Amino acid sequence: MTTEASTPTTPAPAAAEGGTLRAERVSAWFGTRKVLEDVNLEMGAGAVTALIGPSGCGKSTFLRTLNRMHEIIPGASLAGSVLLDGDDIYGGTLRVTQVRRRVGMVFQKPNPFPAMSIADNVAAGLRLTGTRATDRDGLIEDSLRRAGLWNEVRNRLRAPAGGLSGGQQQRLCIARSLTVRPEVLLMDEPCSALDPTSTRRIEETIGELRSQVTIIIVTHNMQQAQRVSQRCAFFLAAEDQPGRVVESGPTERLFGDPEDPRTADYVHGRFG
Numbered sequence: 617m618t619t620e621a622s623t624p625t626t627p628a629p630a631a632a633e634g635g636t637l638r639a640e641r642v643s644a645w646f647g648t649r650k651v652l653e654d655v656n657l658e659m660g661a662g663a664v665t666a667l668i669g670p671s672g673c674g675k676s677t678f679l680r681t682l683n684r685m686h687e688i689i690p691g692a693s694l695a696g697s698v699l700l701d702g703d704d705i706y707g708g709t710l711r712v713t714q715v716r717r718r719v720g721m722v723f724q725k726p727n728p729f730p731a732m733s734i735a736d737n738v739a740a741g742l743r744l745t746g747t748r749a750t751d752r753d754g755l756i757e758d759s760l761r762r763a764g765l766w767n768e769v770r771n772r773l774r775a776p777a778g779g780l781s782g783g784q785q786q787r788l789c790i791a792r793s794l795t796v797r798p799e800v801l802l803m804d805e806p807c808s809a810l811d812p813t814s815t816r817r818i819e820e821t822i823g824e825l826r827s828q829v830t831i832i833i834v835t836h837n838m839q840q841a842q843r844v845s846q847r848c849a850f851f852l853a854a855e856d857q858p859g860r861v862v863e864s865g866p867t868e869r870l871f872g873d874p875e876d877p878r879t880a881d882y883v884h885g886r887f888g
């Protein structure tokens with residue numbers, strides 16, 4: 617007869633809570649101009665994926681295809697599919713509002729409602745996506761804690777958000793996007809308007825959020841890509857050509873032992 621071993625073992629790490637996005641043959645156009653060609657990329661749960669590459673190669677456009685923001689731009693079109701945990705976000709089974717609730721976005725410039733209170737800014741995340749909350753105050757606190765801002769604002773939740781520093785405003789925007797519990801968070805150069813200290817604080821927040829939400833970040837800062845991401849995709853557009861992914865994989869490999877000489881040149885600052 618066998619008995620179950622009773623020796624305590626190290627608990628397995630909790631499974632990452634985020635969703636997995638997979639882009640399959642994504643191409644994008646503005647009018648007749650093709651700006652992105654045949655992008656295949658898997659962005660897995662529990663990881664931060666950094667999108668890097670020179671200006672104009674299509675990183676932000678690609679990011680916007682991941683939560684159906686690209687189609688908002690007049691004349692913009694798209695081919696290919698984007699699967700969120702296996703469901704095509706363009707396939708008709710998910711409504712646009714569902715996609716944008718499950719795949720949140722934080723922009724380059726912090727964009728809180730400045731005259732609105734800090735608490736109401738966080739709660740605005742619910743209104744923007746039509747989500748109801750039974751414990752509004754609890755949710756506000758939880759979102760601010762997850763964004764690493766609670767301790768700095770707990771005593772002034774009714775004060776206008778416009779009084780916060782730039783870095784705090786950006787963490788407030790992260791809190792706002794977290795209220796609806798997205799599975800994926802898209803970040804388009806979230807630190808480019810911030811000083812180095814605020815930048816570090818956002819990077820810490822990204823590290824803390826990684827196990828809860830899949831993060832995809834566009835950054836021009838190679839040190840930042842190495843600090844915050846586990847996976848990386850290098851985009852490049854040859855002259856008058858659409859942007860493509862030259863190479864993707866673990867960040868350590870892309871920076872330490874890239875397969876393509878163009879990746880090596882870019883990550884070592886030889887162009888771009």
Ligand SMILES: Nc1ncnc2c1ncn2[C@@H]1O[C@H](COP(=O)(O)OP(=O)(O)OP(=O)(O)O)[C@@H](O)[C@H]1O
Nearest residue numbers: 646651669670671672673674675676677678689834
């Ligand atoms: N709204 C738009 N209308 C027309 N063309 C656009 C629009 N937005 C971007 N483009 C063009 O699409 C191409 C890709 O732009 P995109 O902003 O995605 O690149 P990027 O790699 O994110 O650049 P950057 O690093 O400078 O932000 C560029 O040639 C750009 O000029």
